Amino acid sequence: MKRRDFLSAALTVSMAPYACADSSASRRAAVVGHTGRGNYGHGLDRVWQLIPEVDIVAVADANKAGLAEELQKLGIDRGYADYRKMLDEIKPEFASVAPRHVDQHHDMALAAIESGVKGLYVEKPFCRTPAEADSLVAAAKERGTKVAVAHRNRYHPALPHIQKMIADGTLGKLLELRGRGLGDRRGGGEDLWVLGCHIMNLIHHFGGMPRSCSGVLLQNGKRVTSKDVQPGNEGLGPLAADEVHARYEMSDGVVAYYDSIANDGTEKNGYCLQIIGSKGIVAIHIDRDPVAHFLPGNPYAISSKANSWIPITSAGLGIREPDPELIKGVHNHRLAVRDLIDAVDENRNPMCDINDGAVTVEMICAVFESHRRHSQAVSFPLSERGNALDRL
Numbered sequence: 001m002k003r004r005d006f007l008s009a010a011l012t013v014s015m016a017p018y019a020c021a022d023s024s025a026s027r028r029a030a031v032v033g034h035t036g037r038g039n040y041g042h043g044l045d046r047v048w049q050l051i052p053e054v055d056i057v058a059v060a061d062a063n064k065a066g067l068a069e070e071l072q073k074l075g076i077d078r079g080y081a082d083y084r085k086m087l088d089e090i091k092p093e094f095a096s097v098a099p100r101h102v103d104q105h106h107d108m109a110l111a112a113i114e115s116g117v118k119g120l121y122v123e124k125p126f127c128r129t130p131a132e133a134d135s136l137v138a139a140a141k142e143r144g145t146k147v148a149v150a151h152r153n154r155y156h157p158a159l160p161h162i163q164k165m166i167a168d169g170t171l172g173k174l175l176e177l178r179g180r181g182l183g184d185r186r187g188g189g190e191d192l193w194v195l196g197c198h199i200m201n202l203i204h205h206f207g208g209m210p211r212s213c214s215g216v217l218l219q220n221g222k223r224v225t226s227k228d229v230q231p232g233n234e235g236l237g238p239l240a241a242d243e244v245h246a247r248y249e250m251s252d253g254v255v256a257y258y259d260s261i262a263n264d265g266t267e268k269n270g271y272c273l274q275i276i277g278s279k280g281i282v283a284i285h286i287d288r289d290p291v292a293h294f295l296p297g298n299p300y301a302i303s304s305k306a307n308s309w310i311p312i313t314s315a316g317l318g319i320r321e322p323d324p325e326l327i328k329g330v331h332n333h334r335l336a337v338r339d340l341i342d343a344v345d346e347n348r349n350p351m352c353d354i355n356d357g358a359v360t361v362e363m364i365c366a367v368f369e370s371h372r373r374h375s376q377a378v379s380f381p382l383s384e385r386g387n388a389l390d391r392l
Contacts, residue, residue, distance in 0.1 A: 027341075030092035031059040031074070032083045032108050035066020038099030038234065041123040044150060045074060045098055047333040051341065054094065060086040083108060087115035094119045094341070102193075103235030106132040109147070113139045119344045120147045121337055125197045126357030128237045130365055131385035133358035140354050148340040148350035149357035151201040153284070155335040157314035157326065158292050159205075162275070162282055165294070165317065166206070171277030172298075174254050177203050180270040181244070181260030188241035189217065190233060191260040192364055195271065196244075198286050199258060200363040201356060202273045207250030209359065214377040215367035217241035224371065226392040238389035246367045249377075258367075282312070289327060 029048040033040040040046075048056045056074050060083035061067035067079045080086035087095070095117045097108045102125045109127075112120050113136070120140075126149045127133050140147050153159075165171055179199035181191035204210065217224040217240060224240045232239030242262040250256055264270060275282040280296040293309040294317060313321040321327060329335045336352070343350040362380065368388040370378045384391075 027054045028057045028092045029054050029094040030057060030086060030090050031096045031098055033061050033070060033098045034104060035061055035063035038101030040098040041100050043332055044096040044121060044123055047337050050332060050334045051337060057092060058086050058090045084111050087111055091116055097122045101235035102128055109136050110139055113143050113145045117145060119340045120145055121340055122147060122149050124150050125193055126361050129386050130362045130382055133361050134385060137354055137358055146340060146343045146350055147354035148336060149352050150333060151198055151352050152330055152333055152336050153198060153286055154201060154205060154352040156291050156330050158312045161312055161316050162292060172279030173277060175276045175278060177207050177254055177256035178274045178276060179203060179258045182268050182271040183261055183264035183266050185262060187260045187262030187264060188243050189239045192244050193236050196258060196260060197360050199273050200360045202284060203256045204359050206275060207254050207256050208252035210363055210380050211249045211251055212377045212379050213246060213248050213366035213370050214375055215246035215370040216375045217371045218243035229389050229392060237387050240389060244367060290321060
């Protein structure tokens with residue numbers, strides 16, 4: 001989606017978050033989860049209860065006790081141990097692939113697409129490799145399925161105001177994009193996957209398509225070798241590193257950086273994307289309220305004048321958030337799912353669609369591939385579509 005189209009679409013979503021396509025006709029959604037293997041993500045099951053015209057008609061969970069608990073939570077009585085059987089029998093119009101464990105996403109999403117689902121909402125990270133993403137993109141294109149990925153901050157109504165600040169020169173010349181991970185015990189490879197995917201998604205959004213990536217993975221201060229690679233948590237696949245450093249050249253002409261260090265001492269305040277311009281910095285802190293702040297002034301000038309960070313809200317720069325309920329709709333995925341429904345009805349791509357999810361996965365895997373090539377820059381699209389840590 002081009003930036004001017006995003007601005008228009010995002011403002012439409014923010015102005016009409018409760019609009020229903022056809023409140024007189026009930027629409028049907030199903031949920032795929034797996035208790036003990038990622039559960040139901042950050043509310044990807046209950047979000048459908050926030051959409052008046054949609055009924056949750058069934059849920060699938062291979063964990064018997066978890067399924068019973070989920071049925072009670074959702075107030076429905078139709079549950080399945082096998083998600084393929086559920087999708088085949090129920091034929092829902094919409095579905096959520098909810099588990100946090102990413103190793104299940106490809107097969108669950110593919111089954112939903114092949115069952116004829118019109119709109120699919122998938123937990124992040126989208127999948128494990130570019131090859132898995134290729135498979136899902138091809139299947140969705142063949143079936144005409146609209147797929148949205150749960151990078152919920154992409155739907156925040158503050159983002160169009162940031163785009164405008166870049167376009168109208170408020171930030172001056174755009175110098176670089178700089179992202180950091182959460183920097184807790186997961187810092188490094190796990191942080192890159194689980195939380196860094198949000199940063200990569202925003203880098204792609206503000207910087208355009210990635211052209212190349214160079215990166216390095218470190219474990220205890222030394223370059224990662226095959227001896228350091230272990231199965232990652234949450235089904236992430238082969239994983240290593242307590243420290244990650246990556247550099248991307250983007251199609252819009254800006255260079256982007258990503259860094260994550262385990263236990264980095266920032267007390268999780270470093271988890272953000274900074275958009276650095278010659279006249280100021282915008283910092284986007286994932287899932288915070290306000291989500292973004294602006295620090296005016298030349299970021300490299302020494303000044304005796306103390307500048308303060310100015311919040312950016314749904315109403316714009318320096319304006320107190322006028323609609324807390326709207327922002328709640330970002331956090332509970334309501335805006336994202338509403339946009340997915342509208343995308344189905346209008347035959348357009350969701351604001352954060354399957355291609356965006358695929359780019360995010362490829363940006364992450366590019367760090368592994370560059371490291372495997374002794375930190376040489378690798379070009380996009382990657383020629384190797386798997387996880388390079390398998391071949392160290």
